Amino acid sequence: MKRILAGLTALALAALLPDASRAAGRSTTDVAVSDVTLTGPPPGTAPLVGAQIAQLTVTARLVAPSGVPQGTQLQGFDNSDFEPLTVCPCVRLETRDTTGQGPRQLQAPLTLTSGTVTDGTWTATVPVTASAAGSWRVRLLGFPGEPDRVELPAATAPRVQVEGSDPLLIEVRPLTKLPVRLDTTVTYEVRATGRTSRRAIAGVRLLASTQIDCLGGTPLATRTRADGTALLRVPPSRAGSHVVVVRPLSAQPLSEGTGAWGERTCLGLAPYAGGVSATPARTAARAGTNVAVTGRVTYACAGARPVLQRLSGRRWVTVNDATVRLFPPRAGIAGCAYTTVATPRQGTSTYRVAQPPSPLGQRAANSRAFRITGR
Known part of the structure; x- marks a missing residue:
């Protein structure tokens, strides 16, 4: 996905902002962005533990004489296999911190909450877990079409600190004795525990898939039992050399790559026996x-x-x-x-x-x- 960025123009609105938590960005789109804020759990809130989920909220004023464009396809900005994707307008958050299997980038769609599509306030909620502990900032606001983004300068971009401990750890191991014939179903055990405490975590919803690499494929949904485990049965039609397990953070049906996901792991192995005659x-x-x-x-x-x-x-x-x-x-x-x-x-x-x-x-x-x- 090749993107050609137009010249960046500093918005005059930046000088009018009252503090560092409200920012305007350099625009490569016809949408003017200002009053960007990022908020998290209130001060004094207990740190996230294990599989707990909290919400970060982003708000921004978007001004566009022709209306803010509305996308219908998943969109990314780094031309990377592992970046989060959503429909846009959207917001991309990033961190340099990482805890266990948590992502370094998050993305969520923006929805109009007040005003009009030509001049209104837009809001996005971004779920986070204990694996996202660290300092997060708003990196960009994205829009469909070309050019497609407004980058926020790192020095003035809104930031928030996510507190967490004992994050969820996802592990995968085969239960079927390997190798097997390629026409055989392979059963894997997926286990969810606290990374530090190693206590079992029940009720975790997971999406699992097999593919030729760690990108994953069409997912199978499962949920951990009281002992923190779940079974994944991979039929021959889904044969692959990598098992990818990702934890979605949205209650709505979604496939991997839509941005609202938390911990993930990838197990590479060769479960199937080979054979050749001559x-x-x-x-x-x-x-x-x-x-x-x-x-x-x-x-x-x-x-x-x-x-x-x-x-x-x-x-x-x-x-x-x-x-x-x-x-x-x-x-x-x-x-x-x-x-x-x-x-x-x-x-x-x-x-x-x-x-x-x-x-x-x-x-x-x-x-x-x-x-x-x-x-």
Whole structure:
């Protein structure tokens, strides 16, 4: 998502603000921003503990002759895989502090609470947990379209201190004995405890997904039981090499990435066994001629990359790749056929077919060695 920022213009309203908790920003959009405030729990409020949630509130005056634009798609500002996303207008908060599995950035949509869309006060509420303990500031206000933001100078941006202790810790471990066949459901245990006390935390709502990396995929909803655990069953259709568990902080249905999330963890592992067979068309041939080698990879075929290797001394050296053909109709998990070519030298050469690890969590595999004699 490439963004081209226009030249930044300091708003004259900044000079009119009465204190450092009310700020105006440098604008790269047609919306004029002023009177930005950030408030948290009242002074004297007990620190957040464990899975407790509090709210930060952001208010801002937005002036736009044509009306503040309203977005319909999720929007970010850093072109980053792990940044929070929301519809905009919105506000982005950030911190340099981090506690355990909490985020360093938060984002929430702004809604009109008084006035009009051409000149009104807009408000956003941002949920935080004990994992968000630290100093937070308003970094920017975002808007749909190009240009798309108003940055607030760090020196004058509103700030608030979040107090917390013993934050929620999410841990994941497989209960199924690994590795398993790719067509097998894998069961994981998700555990929620206090990071310091290690006490079990019940009733925590979690979204879990599996994918080829820590970005996550379509989530499955679960909730921890009285002992702080929850079971996650991953069917073959959701096979992946990473298990991502995130805690949503909104009561409404939401998927990961909409900004209202707290703690998260990612477990990378290879739960699925690999398998590859190899059969040469001939075991003897004229040296320097091609011999077809065929076989099957019991694999998630989208990531299958079998290669032909020859034994050189004590090392296996890759000498050719392979053409892969899927087995319909369940080509995603049922395996695939491949074809490659061996070109034997004078004498007897030892070969095998190797399959590297799969992005979907299948382990590397090698075929049985076979020999071809070149005459």
